[in-house]
Amino acid sequence: MVTTKSLIPPRIPCDLCPIGRRPHFRNFTQEELGFVQSFKIGELSVDPGATVISEGERHPQLYTVLTGWGYRYKILEDGRRQILNYVLPGDLVGLQGNLMAEMMHSVEALTRLTLCTFERDKLTTLFRDHPSLAYDLTWIASREESMLDEHLLSIGRRTALERAAYLLAFLDTRAEMTGVFVEGGPNILPLTQQHVADTLGLSLVHTNKTLRKLADMGMVRWLDRGCEVLDQRRLFDLAGWRPTKEGPRPFI
Amino acid sequence: MVTTKSLIPPRIPCDLCPIGRRPHFRNFTQEELGFVQSFKIGELSVDPGATVISEGERHPQLYTVLTGWGYRYKILEDGRRQILNYVLPGDLVGLQGNLMAEMMHSVEALTRLTLCTFERDKLTTLFRDHPSLAYDLTWIASREESMLDEHLLSIGRRTALERAAYLLAFLDTRAEMTGVFVEGGPNILPLTQQHVADTLGLSLVHTNKTLRKLADMGMVRWLDRGCEVLDQRRLFDLAGWRPTKEGPRPFI
DNA sequence: CGCTCGGTTGAGGAGATTCAACGTGGGTGG
């Protein structure tokens, strides 16, 4: 049995953080860098399928995704599951929901996932001494909100086909922008159809038939636990959605 | 024709703010009060049905609801509308979505709505000089997120009847806690069935039939443009949901 | 008095769910 979860001391110093080197991300000032470095208490690495955060628990840590894919979800008592959003490199995990109380959702890894670990208690210091980072935190929360808004619109008012088109186009553009795809390789979204179903609020069977239509139209190709987006533009048109282009975005 | 929108200079000084006097809300320190007072640039009052914020516009103001009900929504090109959440006294309006860019959603008044108006540009000052308020801002954004998470679970995975039960119980408890109901009167949620439909992601006809079932079961009573919740507990049970009790909550 | 808005109801059909079965590939244990 392989370890599914391992917390190790910081290896990557923040000034060499791979995320800051990507386009689309803003860089820290020297002063910010110093604090973030002290804020960071370790690195966490989890296997695909492992749970990073579970609903109902108190989590003294916050995380920033360094590499890999994950997703946030909630379940009803009888097991019905709703995926709320996906987490990619640069995303802050554990801020959603109450700032200091117990988690209202769970987070699971889709691929091998490495995360930067921060101490929640130090948030007070962050707010007191580093207003620019505090601003960034609010900015990040705000961005998550607008994604959730769009998801709500999608599940509530788009047809099954439109929803699927929206989701795949959304994930593909996010993945592109964060640079999470393997260099040179094909752009594969590491999902099963069950994940798609639980995101779109559809049954597995109907999701399968819907994805089949998208595949027949040549917009996507479905692989074993993965989806390749072949024609982003037509997915946009079908969904009636376009990504909002953002300037350099903050992360912590 | 009555004026639907009127911006007037501040009348209510922040130290007499009616929201702070309610239970469930935290109070400002003297120091915070001074800043908030200077942050506030006026009061806005709108008629039922009037638009406070429209999607695609840039809004140099932020608002806090003083009295009344409103809702945030998005629409697709062909007019399909999704209500994202409702705004009640103490809620910050205009923070959702990008912090400084154009609004990604619209806000409309359900009842006569009065709002405190703040200058968005002064957010920088807030973050620089008032860390406790900055923390509150993030807290508020975080709270909005957990409501959206629950809505997503609801629309995605609850049945029509469960969804309706959830929505009405949710609004009823929020209204109770913010003290927006008229003193002594019956607790009326000021909605039409069209609003409920657009919140639940259902058609108007099917919403009507679903609400009828709830009424037949004695859990709610539907009035002309309003809904009275008769049995909160049974709605909770039906929806499989319970409000999270929060300590004194911040507002700005 | 006629108009509009909000709520109500019935009928027919599209869309989504559930049940059930099958294929395939990778992994595991005998």
Added chain:
DNA sequence: CCACCCACGTTGAATCTCCTCAACCGAGCG
């Protein structure tokens, strides 16, 4: 090494949920 199992994708059929269309009612209002 092979047999089995399990996870994932696929497909057909029956059923049910939900949508659209269409009509009607009552209240409020000019």
